[in-house]
Amino acid sequence: MLKNYLLIAARNLKISPTYTLLNIAGLALGMAGATLIFFFLNHHLATDRHQPNADRLYRVVLDLHLDEGIVHESGSAFALSSVLGRDYAGVEKAGFVRKIPMVTFSAGSGQATKRFMEKDNVAYADQGYMQLFDFKWLGHNAVKSLQEPFTVILSQKLARKYFGTEDVTGKILRLDNAHDLKITGIIADSEHPSDFQFDAYISLPTLKTIEPSNWISDYGWISSRNYTFVRLASGAHAARIEQLITKNGKTYYGDNAPYFRHHLQPLADIHFNENYDGKIRKSILWILGGVGGFLILVASINFINMATARAVRRAKEIGVRKALGGTRQQLFWQFTCETALVTVLAAWTSNLIIIPLLTPLNNWTHTQAFQFSGLFSLKIAVFALVIWVTIILLAGFYPAVILSGFNPVAALKSKLGPRQVGGIGLRRSLVVVQLAIAQIMIIGAMVMMLQIRFFRKADLGFDHKGVIKITLAKPGQVPVNRQSLRNDLLQYPAVKSVTWEHDAPTSDMGFGGSVRFDNRTEWEKFVIKNRYGDADYIKTYQMPLLAGRSFSDRDSVPEFVVNEEFMKKLGIRDPEKMIGKMMEDGASGFQGRIVGVVKSFHLKSLQEGIEPCVIYARPDQYREVAVRLDMSNFWQTLARIRRTWEAHYPGEVFNWEFADEKIASFYDREEQLTNLIRLFAWVAIVICCLGLYGMVSFMVTEKTKEIGVRKVLGAGVDNILALFGKEFLVLIVVAFAIASPLAWLIMNKWLSHFAYRIDFHWWLIASGGLLILPITAFTIGFRVVKAARMNPVKSLASE
Incomplete structure (x- = not known):
């Protein structure tokens, strides 16, 4: 039976290639957009979640309670790290790491010496830090070597970069052309996203020689580059450790102790908490998740509109099937199989859309979230299955119920009206939903683009144009x-x-x-x-x-x-x-x-x-x-x-950059979101156009004879266009009325995160409707003009 359903479904799709291609294109775009968003969300939500005992890992952060307010600091002092691991019973292990903003390494000797500059991927670390996080060692575990000065552990990426091989244990790297470091171990490149895995770990005792100061014992040696991590014992509570640190505060900070309030920040919170230099707000991820859901919804609405628009043409087919004994249940599964087949073809097509976009999206978002190998991961497979089932339920259930419920006599006599094929009111409502979603995304993209432009053009209080910065050797x-x-x-x-x-x-x-x-x-x-x-x-x-x-x-x-x-x-x-x-x-x-x-x-x-x-x-x-x-x-x-x-x-190494490039990098996070929203806004618009085409196709089919009569009585193409244009203009206005307050609330919420922001003028809200209007007019006009030019004799002869 299933084979028969699929065979008939394939024949029906082949008979109507335009309908099939439009449905596949709409669903493929929606699925591609949702899948790419899933890649991005999965990358951020999975950051550092692979670490062992992640639920017991915390970073020690600091709040400075001043008279003018609270200043948040993500860093802490090494002195605090050492006492946490020694004096606090609830702390199972403590580790310390200090990020190095830039460093030069020299490999080789004599004329064969090669020099490299590294930025933000090198750190000083102690033994405890390396034991808290997950590292895969290539060869022996060299974590104990970090107790000795002038040792370094490299990633396999840097080992290959510097020496062309991973077998480099025992070789020498020269640090900043001043200190020799012995390579004591190699770690595998991480396969998981992490905020705290570097490509080179220099032993912390090395710092004592390079920067001779009281950093070991000074609790005030706090920097946003110094991080203390702890793993709590099973059953220990972070709040209790925080209370003990506060209780001992006078020992650490003397009379200034009341200003210092340390907290244990859960590992799962670090990537998302902007107060402590988080990379991205979770609210942004939920916005993008909502966009992905909207794309699936818009694509499903497309399918419903075009399936019901085509229903009249299939009326006789359904009537014949019922007259020959076909049951409603059989017809329901027949149409459901058609939806499933279209969805499978759309899923395959979506991969053809996704693959060329992977590299550009990685460049846009400055991440490695979009990987070709990710298409074959279990998470993507489960996600694709969920999307497939969701689309079948959303897009296939309603048309299947409507089509399988046709009265066979009315179907064979071609006397099916709007009520029998699902009602034009519902389809109008679905189109309004599509248009509203598209307008919200258009408004959102425009507000974000203008805010980023404001960031880049704003007067910072000095002139950074025409300034280059050369990094010191x-x-x-x-x-x-x-x-x-x-x-x-x-x-x-x-x-x-x-x-x-x-x-x-x-x-x-x-x-x-x-x-x-x-x-x-x-x-x-x-x-x-x-x-x-x-x-x-x-x-x-x-x-x-x-x-x-x-x-x-x-x-x-x-x-x-x-x-x-x-x-x-x-x-x-x-x-x-x-x-x-x-x-x-x-x-x-x-x-x-x-x-x-x-x-x-x-x-x-x-x-x-x-x-x-x-x-x-x-x-x-x-x-x-x-x-x-x-x-x-x-x-x-x-x-x-x-x-x-x-x-x-x-x-x-001669390494330079424009000063304004570095300043522009502060807004990478907002630019990532803007680029993604702008891309998916256009995807939504394209899908929306396909939905409008489906809707107007249904209306043209319903009014074929009316159009013929009007043409016989002297109506021109412009009159026919006005007939349909009035109705869609009403739909756009209704969609605008729904989209405007929603867009206002969402974008005002987004703008509230910035101390300096653009004014949210009325014309930004109006832009959604103004942009969607010509797109709608073109889509509708293309289909209506085609119908308006049809010979009225042909449309009336079928009576």
Whole structure:
């Protein structure tokens, strides 16, 4: 019986190729969109979920409770990590890792030496960290080697990159052209998404030699690059450990203990919690999940509309089957098999759509979420089965019930009306749903695009255009002859200014802390952020001075330049009153004089408000050179800069980027969402057009004779177009009335996450309806014009 159902279904689909192709195209687009969204959601939701004992793994984070509010910090001190693993009974294991923003490695020797620069994929780690997370060792487990200084564990990717083989244990890597590291082990490249797996792990004792300071015992040595992880014993409670840390706070922080509140952040929360540098909000994932559901719904509505539009043409077939003894149940399963066959063909076609999009989507989203191998995973297989069943239920059930219920006598006499084929009212409602969904997605995409454009065009309080940043070969170790490099670069007419710095004014730099102003005995009740550069820092970034001058970088009493927000926090309105005042920077311990006040600028992305800041010289923290250029002959100038750089750093890696590129990267997360929503908005529009075509096909079929009569009585094509256009205009208006408040609520909620955002004008809401109107007109017009040009004699002759 099933074979018979499938054979007849295949014949019917072959008889109506246009209908079949439209249904397959609509369903394939919906399934492809939903599957790609599933790839993205699965990547983020699975991040670090593969770790052993993931439900007992926590990161130690910090809330600074200040008078002006709570400051969230994802980092913690090594000193706290060591006591947690030793003194707290509920902590089974503790580990510490320190991310390195950039580092250079040299492999080989003599003329065969190769140098590489790595960014954000290298870290200092202790033995405990490596035991908390999941690593697959190629060869022996070398975790104990991290107790020794100047050892490093590499991923197989870096091993192949540096030496062309994975058999590198015992070989030497040179760190920052200054320290030799012995490779003691190789770990396999991770097959799972993770926020805390690096390509190189340098032993933490190495840091004690490279950065000799009190970092081991100083509980205040807190940075957003320092992470402490703990695994709790079975039955231990995170809240209890937090209480114990608070209870012992005076031992760690003295009189400042009330300001420090540590929390244990569950591993499952780290990827999504923006307060502690999470990568993406879960609400964004639910929005995308909703978009995937909408695509399936819109595609299913398509199928229903076109199946019922075609029902009249199949009336005689159904009548004959019933007259020959076919039961309603048999007909129901016949039409269900047709839906299943179309869905299978659509699923196969969706893969042809998905495969070419995998690489572009990885580039768009800056992830590896979209992998070809993922198409053959168990999760995708289960998801595809669920989608297949869902579409059959959504798209196939209603048409099957309607078609199998035809009265055989009425069907054979061709006397089936709108009520018998499902009612035009329901199909109008379904089209309204389609149009409303499409308009919501159009409005959402436009708001997101404008917000991203606002981010990129906004005035940050300084000029970052035309500035390139060159990474230092050995961060923090500025050569004595840095003035010589500056002078050599300034010989080129296109070079306007040069400054040594830690980072640009707007950056992810997290240095900062308490401040004491004007020789006061008490520290201020707010914290400040620090920016480090030499005397030309303000000139290079063209930061407007409100009073005073730039600081000097001589080795005498430190000089500070503060921003306008710092002045406002102190309750001072006149910038001139800041000049000459003394201050102490708690982060560095430097005491000096304020010599200038600059206009407030954005230290981080526009998602956050402006913070008080101090700028001063600190050569031990410089890690790059910023160069302001005349961009008229950029590539020739860059080649000259490269030659000069290599003359000062022979054989080192010349690594550069535009300052505005780094700033733009702060909005990668929002741009990912915008690109995805924009893509799937167009998918929804295309599916919607197919649905409109199905709806108008049904209406044209119903009014074929009416069109013929009107043409005989003198109606032109424009009159026929107006006949159908009025009805669809009403549908668009109704859909707009539904979509507008929903889009307003959703996008206002999204915009509320940003400290600086666009104004949500009425025309943004209107844009959804205005864009869908010409698309609808074209889709409808194409089908109606075809019917309007039909010879009326043919349409009337069938009476």
